[in-house]
Amino acid sequence: MNKTLLAAALAVVAAAPFAAKADENNQLNNFFVAGNLGQSNYRIGGISDKSDAFYNLRFGWRWNGIVGAELGYADLGKAKNDYNFASTWAKPRVAQLGVTAKYNFYNNWYVTGHGGYLRSRTTAGVTVGNVSASEKSWNNGWYAGAGVGYDVTQNVSLALNYDNYHVKYGRAGASESQANTNIAAYSASVEYRF
Structure with missing residues (x-):
């Protein structure tokens, strides 16, 4: 956890001088809210249902x-594995804190990138017949993503995005093993700047 937090803090500190200089010329449209809706794809072997709905705010x-900081919440959907007698599933949700960047490269077209902690x-749970059991796990990880979009107006943009979430399950050092997985998310997004 400390290494991840340190990396996120160093990224924000490294970007701050450039961001402060850029801020001297423009005070408009710097705050934003963005929503993504799409599909998650779990990169886990042996899972029969690897895709589900994804959303991010x-x-x-x-x-x-151009460059700044963001915080958000993402629901990465649900991965399931069905057997003849039972089914197992996992449903991660994440809070995120990181850096973001947007660069207009031609007229209203732009590319974006973001990442962080x-x-x-x-x-996660298991269902056998009518009996279910589940357990929750809290862990640290990282995320990163990129997109391409179009500024419809000065305040509204539409984009297509790819994000990757590195999520863990279990308790490190406990008798159970800690599972790591990457979850890809393909989405369309709307951003409003004010």
């Missing part, structure tokens, strides 16, 4: 509309 600030809460 992020808030942030970009200095001069995440705190996951994964609920």
Whole structure:
């Protein structure tokens, strides 16, 4: 956890001087709220149902509309594995804190990138017949993503995005093993700047 937090803090500190300089010229449209809706794809072997709905809500600030910080919440859907007599499932949700950047490369077209620290809460369970049992696990991880989009107006943008979430399940050092997985998310997004 300390290494992940340190990496996120260093990234914000490294970007701050550039962001402060960029902020001197523009005070408009720096705050943003963005929502993504799409599909998650679990990168786990042996799972029969690897895809589910994905959504993400992020808030942030970009200095001069270029680089800044964000925080958000994502529901990564549910992965399931069905057997003849039972089914197992896992459903992670994450809070995220990181850096974000947006660069207009041609007229209203732009590319974006973001990444940072995440705190996951994964609920996993098993169902046998009518009996179910589940357990929750809280862990640290990281996320990163990129997108391409179009500024429809000065305040509204639409984009297509790819994100990757590195999520853990279990307790490190406990008798149970800790499972790590990457979850890809493909989505469309709307961003509003104010």
